[in-house]
Amino acid sequence: MPGVDIEISEVGPRDGLQSISPIMPTAAKMAWISALAAAGIPEIEVGSFVPASVLPQLADTAELVSHAKSISGLSVAVLVPNLRGAENALAVRPNKMTVPLSVSESHCLKNLKRTHEQLLAEVRGIRAAINGLPNKDRPKLEGSLSTAFGCTLEGAVPQSKVMEMAEKLLAAGCDEVGLSDTTGFASPTQVGQYTREIHRLLGKDKLTGIHLHNTRGQGLANVMAALDAGLTTIDSSMGGIGGCPFAPGASGNIVTEDLVFLLESMGLSTGVNFEAMFTARQVLAEALPNVELYGFTPEAGLPKGFSAATLQ
Amino acid sequence: MPGVDIEISEVGPRDGLQSISPIMPTAAKMAWISALAAAGIPEIEVGSFVPASVLPQLADTAELVSHAKSISGLSVAVLVPNLRGAENALAVRPNKMTVPLSVSESHCLKNLKRTHEQLLAEVRGIRAAINGLPNKDRPKLEGSLSTAFGCTLEGAVPQSKVMEMAEKLLAAGCDEVGLSDTTGFASPTQVGQYTREIHRLLGKDKLTGIHLHNTRGQGLANVMAALDAGLTTIDSSMGGIGGCPFAPGASGNIVTEDLVFLLESMGLSTGVNFEAMFTARQVLAEALPNVELYGFTPEAGLPKGFSAATLQ
Secondary structure, eight states: OTTOSSEEEEOIIIIIGGGSSSOOOHHHHHHHHHHHHHTTOOEEEEEEOSOTTTOGGGTTHHHHHHHHHTSTTOEEEEEOSSHHHHHHHHTTOOSEEEEEEESSHHHHHHHHSOOHHHHHHHHHHHHHHHHTSOGGGOOEEEEEEETTTOBTTTBSOOHHHHHHHHHHHHHTTOSEEEEEOTTSOOOHHHHHHHHHHHHHHHOGGGEEEEEOBOTTSOHHHHHHHHHHTTOOEEEEBGGGOSSOOOSTTOOSBOBHHHHHHHHHHTTOOOOOOHHHHHHHHHHHHHHOTTSOOOOSHHHHOOOTTOOOSSOO | OTTOSSEEEEOIIIIIGGGSSSOOOHHHHHHHHHHHHHTTOOEEEEEEOSOTTTOGGGTTHHHHHHHHHTSTTOEEEEEOSSHHHHHHHHTTOOSEEEEEEESSHHHHHHHHSOOHHHHHHHHHHHHHHHHTSOGGGOOEEEEEEETTTOBTTTBSOOHHHHHHHHHHHHHTTOSEEEEEOTTSOOOHHHHHHHHHHHHHHHOGGGEEEEEOBOTTSOHHHHHHHHHHTTOOEEEEBGGGOSSOOOSTTOOSBOBHHHHHHHHHHTTOOOOOOHHHHHHHHHHHHHHOTTSOOOOSHHHHOOOTTOOOSSOO
């Protein structure tokens, strides 16, 4: 996005809403997405193309893509678990599709019901489907390296395996890979090392984004390592909804509001307007009155005399 | 401390307990301090020498110093707001005394009832009192640069003023200065800049520690900047009690448990044993059943296959 140092990729409508049981009405989701975009959030993952029987909370993803695509300048992202999901997604023309591959094969089998080879075959199918579209309609395809920093089933995941899967995802047709701390295991040391190694092996343009969880409170510390290693797109969730929340009072995903404050306080522009962002939070809070929203900055407010990098 | 990369300075018994209304019984404090030391925490700020009429929660500080001094290898720290407090402290021989000076003079007048010049005169008096003791009994004297990163009254605090006060505290007799984000305003950029500038102007040995708050959720991100700039002592509070808590579910101080996890996951040894640290948390929780304890790591547990830098 021009004029922005770091891009926030808001995953709340997908990663957040899939983790809570109340189903947010489509009109409310649209209002929230519009409010997020109005705040200057450049990219929103609006949903996931999974069967409604699996995630009824996200059954309206196609409608949301169409709505979000009507918002000028917004990058509209979706998650697709397989070729069938991708085909449904392509019908409504998102700007970006993310396919997750768990680097831990046990996790891949358990969550995505596929071996690595089966999942890579899906990716090749998705690439072919994308290439069947006119150039202007082709979304960016990202392969997300889930459980890259460790797995609740397997424990430590070797760095070499992360590199191998990154290479295979690109070979199978992904434009980019993304690192994902699905389990909240990541340390800043790992984030820095893995990012630099992928950049060295595969090129800096092949990895620009990261998805971090805050399960053990390390989310923004890991962001520091990601910034230091040159990543420029950070996933986060408004109110910290979703992710892997364990602790009472603890978000699973890193909180968009606190992330924006971190970046802006460091002089890194996000394009986000604080007041409009807090308004979007209000829209979310009103739509989900029984869901706890996290985030310190919305409660504490901006420091007296605070000067943001983005013109407010 | 030999064999340790980063020293945790636990401020819970002082900064934590002064911020809550229940008065923890002296015996319970002693048990907690013993449990913290048994977990490998190398330094504990056990209290503050302020009049009991001001902070009845800390009226037993002298007793706690004597107890903590009986624990082999533990550095026993106290806060002293003025010469009278320091004289009372010196009678029980702590290993370290911290005198806070708010870089924002409005804050200094409001919280410490003294102008900068008056406070520096107190520091000169404290230095003279220390020098009246035999060498082996002299505690280290630290001048804490409160509101270094911004003030709730004045707003932005100029970096030049922080440098000026650091120099004056050292000239008045402090062995070291410490940076303190009293208000939760600090950004990693500031932490890095101020640390490097003090190191350049006054010497690396004149600033080794930092006191960070988590008011806006930036505590561990700021720790990353502190580590990067070469600081080696980090204040934190078990369960995150104290500091400036604003948000529901939000700690004011950075949480010892999450800080230790951060450092150990980065391969930086703290000397802390996780299990014993969680036991110390339990001791605290039982002593203060109505006080909310924060921290993500104690709830989520250590990652499967986690390998700490400190031998467990």
